[in-house]
Amino acid sequence: MNSTPQYATPSLLRRFAAMVYDSLLLMAVSILYGAVTTGINVAINGTPTMGARISWGMWGWIVFAGWIVTIGFFFCYFWHKSGQTLGMKTWRMKIVNDSDLNTPDYSKCIIRCVIAPFSLLLFGIGYWLLYANPERQTLHDKISKTRTVLLEKDPKK
Template sequence: MSDTTITTLSSAKISKRLAAMLYDSLLLMAVSIGYGAVALAIKVNVFGETLLEGEKASLGPIGFIGWVIVLVAFYCVFWKKFGQTLGMKAWRLKVTDIHGKHLSVSQGLRRCAWASLSIATLGLGYLWLLVDREQLTLHDRLSATRVWQLPKGR
């Protein structure tokens, strides 16, 4: 995306961002179930742990850290390679750096970290968009990124 293209696009509205997040959450549920199955299979078959009758599976702290890494990798890979997750593509949204270029890995990681805090604070980082003069979320500002609304047909 060039600088001239950027000037013709508007920032994505909060409703579209939330719709894309909902779509992506469905994909991430499937990814999480797959991750959990593989991690539990490794825990039982490779490390020989057994579950007692009626015991619920627990991945433990290492399994949790691996799950977080998988979720962050999902976003960072899609953002770096395509500028969009599948949910963003469905709603015609694209994330770039402030110059319209694909995100770097470090920007993707910063964006994930700040977006997590935006959600953890009851969505205040997202609601920031409602008062920001450029309609940026707090994590957009802190990671030097921007989410654009693409026109139909792109």
């Protein structure tokens, strides 16, 4: 007999609503990242002439990769720390290990972060698998050995 508590699984609508919240935070993080990298570029290469674009040269791909890593770090940090991003906290969801319901370690968070964008491909097929899977896990839940659970409402005080 399984002694771990059972939790409900959040619906796709709830998951997508949390994504919208998190996308607003990611926009702010992206703006900050862009400001810092642009500031570094201007400090090294000088201010471009009026109306000219900043030239990144061969560093453009590295700056882009750094931005992707920054976004990945955002998710991995919060998933490992508390199992929740701010959007997930608002919508009462949490990422836990599939086996023991604790917050996942960084390796599982990284796997989840790499696979989750593929779940969005083809009209979110990786998310729709939630309804075909008896354990109600998405593609990135299954591969990373994590699950997304719906937390109970806090009782009003």
